[in-house]
Amino acid sequence: MHVRGLSSKLISMAPATAFLLPLLSSVILLSAVVAVRASPPGPVVTCRSGNSNCTVTNAYGAFPDRSTCLVASVAYPGTEQELLAAVSAAAAKGQHMKALSAYSHSIPKLSCPGGPAGRGLVISTVRLNRTVSSDPARFRMTFEGGIKLRELLDAAASRGMALPHSPYWEGVTLGGLLSTGSHGSSAFGKGSAVHEYVVGMRLVVPTAEPVADTGYYAKVVSLGEDDRDLLAAKVSLGVLGVISQVTLQLEPMFKRSVTNRVVPDVAFENSISSFAATTPYGDIIWYPSQAVVVYRDDFKLPVSTPGTGLNDFIGFRAQPTLVITSTRAAGGDIQKLAEENEDTNGKCVLSKLNVNTLLSLGMGFKNSAGVIGFTGYPVIGNQSDIQSAGSCLRSREDGLLSACAWDPRFRGLFYHQTTVSVPLVNATAFIADVKRIRDASPTGALCGIELNLGFFMRFVRASSAYLGKTADSVDIDITYYRPRNDPRRGRLHEDVLEEIEQLALFKYGALPHWGKNRHVGFVGVKEKLGEKVEEFVKVMEKYDGQGLFSSAWTDALLGLRGREVLVEADGCALEGLCICSADKHCAPDQGYRCRPGRVYQESRVCRKIEEAGAGLIQSA
Numbered sequence: 001m002h003v004r005g006l007s008s009k010l011i012s013m014a015p016a017t018a019f020l021l022p023l024l025s026s027v028i029l030l031s032a033v034v035a036v037r038a039s040p041p042g043p044v045v046t047c048r049s050g051n052s053n054c055t056v057t058n059a060y061g062a063f064p065d066r067s068t069c070l071v072a073s074v075a076y077p078g079t080e081q082e083l084l085a086a087v088s089a090a091a092a093k094g095q096h097m098k099a100l101s102a103y104s105h106s107i108p109k110l111s112c113p114g115g116p117a118g119r120g121l122v123i124s125t126v127r128l129n130r131t132v133s134s135d136p137a138r139f140r141m142t143f144e145g146g147i148k149l150r151e152l153l154d155a156a157a158s159r160g161m162a163l164p165h166s167p168y169w170e171g172v173t174l175g176g177l178l179s180t181g182s183h184g185s186s187a188f189g190k191g192s193a194v195h196e197y198v199v200g201m202r203l204v205v206p207t208a209e210p211v212a213d214t215g216y217y218a219k220v221v222s223l224g225e226d227d228r229d230l231l232a233a234k235v236s237l238g239v240l241g242v243i244s245q246v247t248l249q250l251e252p253m254f255k256r257s258v259t260n261r262v263v264p265d266v267a268f269e270n271s272i273s274s275f276a277a278t279t280p281y282g283d284i285i286w287y288p289s290q291a292v293v294v295y296r297d298d299f300k301l302p303v304s305t306p307g308t309g310l311n312d313f314i315g316f317r318a319q320p321t322l323v324i325t326s327t328r329a330a331g332g333d334i335q336k337l338a339e340e341n342e343d344t345n346g347k348c349v350l351s352k353l354n355v356n357t358l359l360s361l362g363m364g365f366k367n368s369a370g371v372i373g374f375t376g377y378p379v380i381g382n383q384s385d386i387q388s389a390g391s392c393l394r395s396r397e398d399g400l401l402s403a404c405a406w407d408p409r410f411r412g413l414f415y416h417q418t419t420v421s422v423p424l425v426n427a428t429a430f431i432a433d434v435k436r437i438r439d440a441s442p443t444g445a446l447c448g449i450e451l452n453l454g455f456f457m458r459f460v461r462a463s464s465a466y467l468g469k470t471a472d473s474v475d476i477d478i479t480y481y482r483p484r485n486d487p488r489r490g491r492l493h494e495d496v497l498e499e500i501e502q503l504a505l506f507k508y509g510a511l512p513h514w515g516k517n518r519h520v521g522f523v524g525v526k527e528k529l530g531e532k533v534e535e536f537v538k539v540m541e542k543y544d545g546q547g548l549f550s551s552a553w554t555d556a557l558l559g560l561r562g563r564e565v566l567v568e569a570d571g572c573a574l575e576g577l578c579i580c581s582a583d584k585h586c587a588p589d590q591g592y593r594c595r596p597g598r599v600y601q602e603s604r605v606c607r608k609i610e611e612a613g614a615g616l617i618q619s620a
């Protein structure tokens with residue numbers, strides 16, 4: 001038995017690794033050098049008849065609990081007046097509703113209306129994508145809520161203005177990115193969250209009674225810079241109503257100078273705060289298995305500085321669907337293959353290749369537009385060309401030649417994402433603990449995350465927004481394999497990531513990103529936010545007293561109506577729907593049992609326990 005197990009393991013490892021190498025490099029290199037035509041993502045709402053009887057999903061084609069979202073219909077208002085009419089018609093019949101952005105890039109089930117399944121309304125914001133006005137004297141511009149980030153950045157740039165910070169991914173919409181508190185990276189000034197630069201907003205909110213002069217069951221609320229309710233509206237999880245317009249405080253266009261610097265990870269945790277304090281747009285990527293750190297030295301320069309650099313981040317470039325598809329035909333995606341062969345070493349070899357390739361190509365930064373582009377650091381370019389990227393979204397729609405890497409139509413990357421904001425005061429201790437976990441775990445246990453930017457760290461400041469951060473924080477993205485077809489399948493070394501997830505959340509008081517994370521990320525979020533949640537709920541009740549824009553998920557987040565974020569069921573811990581307290585919450589049939597963490601003893605994780613004698617195989 002054991003001998004057979006051993007040899008099949010060795011045999012399976014060799015071809016897997018040898019086979020994967022050229023495949024992965026071809027994905028990266030093809031997308032790096034071939035000018036492929038991109039296909040925008042598919043629709044997130046599909047209807048059986050006209051605009052009725054629809055299914056709503058997100059950009060990945062799956063919510064964390066893999067549930068489906070059925071709605072009665074979708075509305076496509078093109079003006080604020082049409083938006084008012086749509087909200088009013090639903091409110092008049094007490095119908096639940098939600099705003100739905102063009103591509104719906106949030107992972108959690110935020111865009112699904114509450115109430116009985118199949119009865120709600122989604123209000124698409126795709127047609128609400130205009131620039132409303134600009135005030136060049138004060139560097140302010142007003143946009144409709146459905147405008148996509150790239151369109152917004154370009155509209156501002158054409159008037160010589162720039163948004164100080166934004167998410168790195170340009171496929172999000174203004175209304176959607178604000179609703180989840182999205183950000184770039186900075187501990188300077190007001191920090192990197194876009195909502196810090198909101199100076200006005202117009203919302204369409206439902207009313208319980210018809211409004212006297214219009215007869216509508218809805219009204220427009222206009223919030224100015226000093227209006228306290230703006231502290232709720234800036235980051236609202238979409239529960240106040242629909243964001244019709246937003247006025248942003250911009251800046252005159254400026255340039256950025258970017259240099260990526262690779263250093264060993266020895267004691268780097270001691271320098272996180274000082275790096276944040278000295279680098280206005282800095283971020284840090286930590287590759288814990290390779291024991292290296294990439295510091296992004298990133299500064300502001302006058303717009304007159306020479307440089308036409310731009311950011312065409314490789315992870316957001318179009319991937320030829322031919323490669324995605326042939327990868328699948330050859331036996332599943334790269335990570336799936338390594339997972340199924342329990343090929344830790346294969347993952348480590350791949351991640352080294354991946355990181356070396358990324359670094360040698362400047363991560364996708366280009367000194368100027370063109371095919372090759374990257375010739376060396378620093379890369380200097382306009383803010384609008386450096387801050388956000390996403391070329392997989394652009395160019396013509398022409399027969400699905402290429403797509404964003406996670407496009408579900410091609411069964412692309414499928415992953416979990418744990419995104420936690422650790423208070424900066426706790427960052428050093430947190431990373432030191434993670435190093436202890438790494439050192440106590442099997443060699444290479446963290447290689448998987450290095451295929452996806454490792455620990456990707458960005459800075460966000462404490463906010464007066466009720467659902468914003470409570471402390472200056474380092475926001476850490478950890479992205480890892482999720483089996484597409486089988487939620488009950490244990491994942492290679494998943495215990496290590498679960499321990500780190502719980503360490504951040506429960507020992508170091510981290511807050512979750514509202515638009516990312518598995519259910520476990522949101523445990524106790526109400527307590528962490530404290531009275532800010534009560535302030536938020538007061539405003540919510542003022543604008544939507546009937547809770548028509550709320551759902552079971554948003555109620556659970558805000559601690560309302562007895563809803564809970566965790567789901568208890570067999571196998572629930574495998575996908576972060578619960579924290580295991582018994583083996584049945586893991587996958588005991590596959591050997592995954594509920595155990596304490598190796599370093600953070602209070603954590604409970606699903607660990608694969610080999611049968612007696614199988615340890616020989618491990619060490620072979």
Ligand SMILES: Cc1cc2nc3c(=O)[nH]c(=O)nc-3n(C[C@H](O)[C@H](O)[C@H](O)COP(=O)(O)OP(=O)(O)OC[C@H]3O[C@@H](n4cnc5c(N)ncnc54)[C@H](O)[C@@H]3O)c2cc1C
Nearest residue numbers: 104105106145167168169173175176179182183238243515
């Ligand atoms: C590849 C990728 C990269 C990312 N990079 C970053 C990053 O660098 N930084 C970061 O912070 N985040 C990042 N994110 C997360 C992303 O910014 C958030 O998930 C964001 O909320 C998505 O915006 P969206 O327009 O797709 O909104 P959705 O996900 O569609 O909506 C989010 C919520 O907002 C509501 N909503 C949408 N529009 C409106 C409106 N007009 N009025 C009222 N409510 C509305 C929806 O109902 C929903 O509740 C990234 C996500 C992806 C997929």
Ligand SMILES: *[C@@H]1O[C@H](CO)[C@@H](O)[C@H](O)[C@H]1NC(C)=O
Nearest residue numbers: 048049050051052053054072
């Ligand atoms: C929606 O589907 C249901 C059942 O599948 C059907 O009874 C109903 O008529 C459909 N409604 C519309 C507007 O098509």
Ligand SMILES: *[C@@H]1O[C@H](CO)[C@@H](O)[C@H](O)[C@H]1NC(C)=O
Nearest residue numbers: 126127128129130131148151
């Ligand atoms: C708004 O969306 C429409 C169609 O959805 C598109 O044709 C138009 O170019 C967009 N407008 C802007 C300013 O991007």
Ligand SMILES: *[C@@H]1O[C@H](CO)[C@@H](O)[C@H](O)[C@H]1NC(C)=O
Nearest residue numbers: 157159160161253303308382
């Ligand atoms: C950078 O911005 C300036 C000021 O708006 C503009 O004149 C210039 O053309 C921009 N450069 C590039 C490469 O777009």
Ligand SMILES: *[C@@H]1O[C@H](CO)[C@@H](O)[C@H](O)[C@H]1NC(C)=O
Nearest residue numbers: 423425426471507508509510
């Ligand atoms: C930092 O971590 C400690 C425990 O190590 C915790 O008590 C404290 O609340 C955390 N700080 C913040 C600001 O959350």
